[in-house]
Structures are given as structure tokens and as C-alpha cells.
Amino acid sequence: MSRKSPDWTALIPKAARDYIAGRRLDEVECIVADIAGVARGKAMPASKFAYQDRFYLPNSIFLQTITGEWADNPMGAFTEPDMVLTPDWSTTSAAPWTADITLQVIHDVFDQQGNPMPVAPRNVLKRVVALYEAEGLKPIVAPEMEFFLVARNLDPNQPIIPPMGRSGRRAAAKQAYSMSAVDEYGPVIDDIYDFAEAQGFEIDGILQEGGAGQVEINLAHGDPVALADQIFYFKRLIREAALRHDCFATFMAKPIEGEPGSAMHIHQSVIDAKTGRNIFSNPDGGESEAFLHFIAGMQTHLPAVVALLAPYVNSYRRYVPDFAAPINIEWGRDNRTTGLRVPISDPSGRRLENRLAGMDCNPYLGLAASMVCGYLGLKEKKMPRPECQGDAYMGETDLPFNLGDALDLFSDSGPVREALGIEFCTVYEAVKRNEYKEFLQVISPWEREHLLLNV
Structure with a gap:
């Protein structure tokens, strides 16, 4: 035509x-x-x-x-x-x-x-944005992307190891925020910057995370669909930059045993479409009831969307204590042990950070899942649990421990399925249950090592 x-x-x-x-x-x-x-x-x-x-x-x-x-x-x-x-x-x-x-x-x-095809992930995100727009609201997100640069791995039976740095030594762990650690794979970072500039993308910052060869890229806040498009593109450009320098970039949630996992933290706020005011703040600058309702919605519905935020069996290896990943849906101000963190900000920038999503999630579906929980909270107008003042790792978890349990919660949540679209949810569950069934048929090295001659 x-x-x-x-x-x-x-x-x-x-x-x-x-x-x-x-x-x-x-x-x-x-x-x-x-x-x-x-x-x-x-x-x-x-x-x-x-x-x-x-x-x-x-x-x-x-x-x-x-x-x-x-x-x-x-x-x-x-x-x-x-x-x-x-x-x-x-x-x-x-x-x-x-x-x-x-x-x-x-x-x-x-x-x-x-x-619009209801099962297309980009359309699912647009559907959620439209729910906000129907209420006269505009959702704003700012994603953080974590990933690992690793040595080329051509044999799936071999463990993944860190890449060789320019010093001739492999990248070391426990170097969070180290500038010299980032410099070890500076040529890859340089290509990421160059590719992003050619594509017209704005990087808010790049830093070394806690894992060996683990990098975090922050993106400027903005429209959810536009940011999801950028993450979709970024995953490809980062992989291509790594390949130019004889290493791989991986967005697996937990690629290396004993290292922290990779998250896609999602900062969320909501503004009034007519006035441009952040509805999470009152005119006097204090926290609004809408902000608390939003947090309550996240606490109520996040367990049901974990199947979208943690979409693979490997995703649940990230949800373990003492590895800088949340294992709860508690909320707290400037508290990184909580799954829902309120960062330090001025009233106009007040936001909630969802720390549950893994970097292995589809960015369109990860943002849609997180945003739909907050939307339902704004509609239901419930109050959240009391703020967690201490170490949230010490408490109980409300999260599913594996993909099968997560899919059961996803299947049983009427409000979430209605908001995301019944047809999409049905197809998504079918695909993920098929993947989970395939995984359960694989016998792992751990099973051969510990069970073959001992049981």
C-alpha cells in the first residue's frame, strides 16, 4: 500500500x-x-x-x-x-x-x-496509561537499569564469570560506586554513550553496582511508554556495545552465583494533567492522602503482578536475604531494605520507588504491572501498613518464592486482570506456564551432585 x-x-x-x-x-x-x-x-x-x-x-x-x-x-x-x-x-x-x-x-x-492487539506488551502499557488519563492524571516514571558485563560464555554448562578488565584482571565484586571499577571496562561504556547519543537517548548517570562487572544506568523521568521504548532499545544497544569488546552484556536477574542480582527499579509519581501538580504532595508540601493510597495499592496488588516483574525461574534467585534485593512489600522513607522506598526529594519530586522488578522483565510489562497497582490503590483509597522504620529484611515476606506460585497469584487477581486486559493475562499465563513446565523437566548439576549417590 x-x-x-x-x-x-x-x-x-x-x-x-x-x-x-x-x-x-x-x-x-x-x-x-x-x-x-x-x-x-x-x-x-x-x-x-x-x-x-x-x-x-x-x-x-x-x-x-x-x-x-x-x-x-x-x-x-x-x-x-x-x-x-x-x-x-x-x-x-x-x-x-x-x-x-x-x-x-x-x-x-x-x-x-x-x-489494538490486546496481547501486545506495548498496547498493555498504553492501556494502563489510559486508565490514569481517564481520571485526569498523568503517570511519570524514572527507571534504573542494572546489568552485568560478563566474559563470553559459549557453553551453558559452565558458570558465568566476570569479564577481563583493561588491567588484565577480571572485574572484582564489592566495588559499588567505584570509578576505577567502571574504568576497567571503559571502552564498553564509551560505546554505550556513543550509541545512546546517536539514538537521541538521555542517560542520567552510569555507576558501578555491587556485583563484579555490574553496571547501573539511570534514565531521566518521563512518559512511561517513551521510557519503556528506551529500555527496549537500550537492552539491544548495550548488548551490541559489549560484543564489540569481546564480552557479553546480560540482563538476567541473577547471572552469577554469590553475586547480587540485577533490578529495574521503577520510580513513580503522578501529576494532575490540568495543573501539572504532583498529586503525592499537598499544597503545604506534606505527603497527600493520594500518596498513601498509592502505596497501599502497591502493597495490596504487587504479589499478584510479581509474575510480570519476575518472569523467569532465574528471577526468584534474586529474592534472597542479604543480597541487596527486596524480599518484602514494606514501605519506608529512604530505607533500602524495603521493597517500596520513598527517596529523599522536594514536594514537587515526591515519588515511590518500586524495588521489586528484575531487569529481566519486559519493560512494557514491568512498568504496566507496577503502575496498575498504584492506580488500583488510588481507586480503592485504602491506607498502607505502618511505615517500616528498621530492617525490613528481618520481617516476613508476602512475595511468591517461585514462578509457579507467582502465576497462581496472577491468575487469581480479578482487579489486576481486568485492568491489564483479560485476553493478555490469559495468553501471558499460558506462555509462562509452558516455560515453567520446560524448566521442571531439566535436571540440574546440583541435583546430580547431591542426589545421585546420596538418596
């Missing part, structure tokens, strides 16, 4: 126009995020892309598990009808690691009747 004007580059962001300025654009990648957050789609010559305004992919991409298997379609026959993909021009971004001049464009996903 022909587009009215082939000069589609006038519609794209300045960073993308600057990237191709004076150069011949070779290729355009038309992509969507699947359930896992993996980029799916097709690449085509730029000359062909210029004269088409829609593309097609089968809806089965949302039934594929992380292992490449296919879950049974819980919504009916497996006929794989095509979905209609249309470009969201605002997401057009460079792919600066490619040999030729390439742009990427995230596409919106519709059925053949023009309705």
Missing part, C-alpha cells in the same frame, strides 16, 4: 534525521516487542519502506516462549492470522552498530479490524 508522501523522514525525531543526514539510508528495521521483550519484525530496504505504510506479522509471535517453543493458544484455534503493524514515527532511532546505515522503528500492533 502506497504512502501519500515518500518523504517519511520528515516525520522522524531530529536525532534520527541527524544520523542519516548526508548519507544514503540502506535499511529500516520494523520491530515490535514480544512477550519476553525480544525484538520481532522484519528488515527491508529503505526504498521499499518509503512506499509502504503497514506491514504484517502473525499473531503467534505473542505465543512464543523464551526457548523458542510455542504455547497453546488459550483463546482459540491456532490459525496464525496476520496482525497489522503501523510505524510510530516518534520511535525512529539509529542502529549505529550495523555495517550499513540503518534505522529502527517500533510499530503499533492492530488486528485486521483496526483494534
Whole structure:
């Protein structure tokens, strides 16, 4: 189908126009995020892309598990009808690691009747944003991304180890906030900065985390869909930067035994769409009732969305005491032992930090899951538990301990399923139960070592 004007580059962001300025654009990648957050789609010559305004992919991409298997379609026959993909021009971004001049464009996903596909993760997040907008509210998020740089691992039977630094020594653990530790893999960080600049992304800061080769990147606060798009892109650019320097970047929640896991902390606030006022603060600067209602909603509904925040069996290895990860849904002011932390801020910047999400989650679904809990709290107007004043690690946990239990809670939560969309929740559960079943059929080295001759 022909587009009215082939000069589609006038519609794209300045960073993308600057990237191709004076150069011949070779290729355009038309992509969507699947359930896992993996980029799916097709690449085509730029000359062909210029004269088409829609593309097609089968809806089965949302039934594929992380292992490449296919879950049974819980919504009916497996006929794989095509979905209609249309470009969201605002997401057009460079792919600066490619040999030729390439742009990427995230596409919106519709059925053949023009309705948003309810199982597409980006549409799920848009649905949650729309719930806020219907109340005259605008949600704001600021994500933190943690990940590990690790030595190349070509044999899954071998443990993952830290990468070799420029000093010739492997990255060391327990170097949180160390500038010299970051310098050890400075060339990778330099490429991350360069790629991000070419893509028009704003990095708020990069720091060394507590694990060996573990890095944290903070993004500036903003619109949830735009930030989820950035994280989706960032995961790819970080992996590409690492590959240039003979190492891997991994976003597994717990890649290395004995090291802390990688989180995607989510800072959340809500503003009044008409006035621009942060509804978490009263006119006198104090905490509002809406802020407390939001916290209560998080405490009430977070257990039901852990299956979205911790989507793999490995995710639950992060939820252990004494490894800088929350194992609770307590809240506290400037208390990093609580799952829900209120950072130090002025009244206009008052926010709640959700520390439960792992970096392995799909960014669209992780943000949607966290935001829907706060939304339900604003609607239910309950009060939270008393603030935790001490070490929250010492208390009881309300969180599920494995993916199977998390999926049971997800399946039983009517309010969450209604807010996220019944069809999406049904498909998501089917995919994840299939993955969990596959995992349970694998016999681990631990079992062979300790059980083979002893039981």
C-alpha cells in the first residue's frame, strides 16, 4: 500500500534525521516487542519502506516462549492470522552498530479490524496509561537499569564469570560506586554513550553496582511508554556495545552465583494533567492522602503482578536475604531494605520507588504491572501498613518464592486482570506456564551432585 508522501523522514525525531543526514539510508528495521521483550519484525530496504505504510506479522509471535517453543493458544484455534503493524514515527532511532546505515522503528500492533492487539506488551502499557488519563492524571516514571558485563560464555554448562578488565584482571565484586571499577571496562561504556547519543537517548548517570562487572544506568523521568521504548532499545544497544569488546552484556536477574542480582527499579509519581501538580504532595508540601493510597495499592496488588516483574525461574534467585534485593512489600522513607522506598526529594519530586522488578522483565510489562497497582490503590483509597522504620529484611515476606506460585497469584487477581486486559493475562499465563513446565523437566548439576549417590 502506497504512502501519500515518500518523504517519511520528515516525520522522524531530529536525532534520527541527524544520523542519516548526508548519507544514503540502506535499511529500516520494523520491530515490535514480544512477550519476553525480544525484538520481532522484519528488515527491508529503505526504498521499499518509503512506499509502504503497514506491514504484517502473525499473531503467534505473542505465543512464543523464551526457548523458542510455542504455547497453546488459550483463546482459540491456532490459525496464525496476520496482525497489522503501523510505524510510530516518534520511535525512529539509529542502529549505529550495523555495517550499513540503518534505522529502527517500533510499530503499533492492530488486528485486521483496526483494534489494538490486546496481547501486545506495548498496547498493555498504553492501556494502563489510559486508565490514569481517564481520571485526569498523568503517570511519570524514572527507571534504573542494572546489568552485568560478563566474559563470553559459549557453553551453558559452565558458570558465568566476570569479564577481563583493561588491567588484565577480571572485574572484582564489592566495588559499588567505584570509578576505577567502571574504568576497567571503559571502552564498553564509551560505546554505550556513543550509541545512546546517536539514538537521541538521555542517560542520567552510569555507576558501578555491587556485583563484579555490574553496571547501573539511570534514565531521566518521563512518559512511561517513551521510557519503556528506551529500555527496549537500550537492552539491544548495550548488548551490541559489549560484543564489540569481546564480552557479553546480560540482563538476567541473577547471572552469577554469590553475586547480587540485577533490578529495574521503577520510580513513580503522578501529576494532575490540568495543573501539572504532583498529586503525592499537598499544597503545604506534606505527603497527600493520594500518596498513601498509592502505596497501599502497591502493597495490596504487587504479589499478584510479581509474575510480570519476575518472569523467569532465574528471577526468584534474586529474592534472597542479604543480597541487596527486596524480599518484602514494606514501605519506608529512604530505607533500602524495603521493597517500596520513598527517596529523599522536594514536594514537587515526591515519588515511590518500586524495588521489586528484575531487569529481566519486559519493560512494557514491568512498568504496566507496577503502575496498575498504584492506580488500583488510588481507586480503592485504602491506607498502607505502618511505615517500616528498621530492617525490613528481618520481617516476613508476602512475595511468591517461585514462578509457579507467582502465576497462581496472577491468575487469581480479578482487579489486576481486568485492568491489564483479560485476553493478555490469559495468553501471558499460558506462555509462562509452558516455560515453567520446560524448566521442571531439566535436571540440574546440583541435583546430580547431591542426589545421585546420596538418596
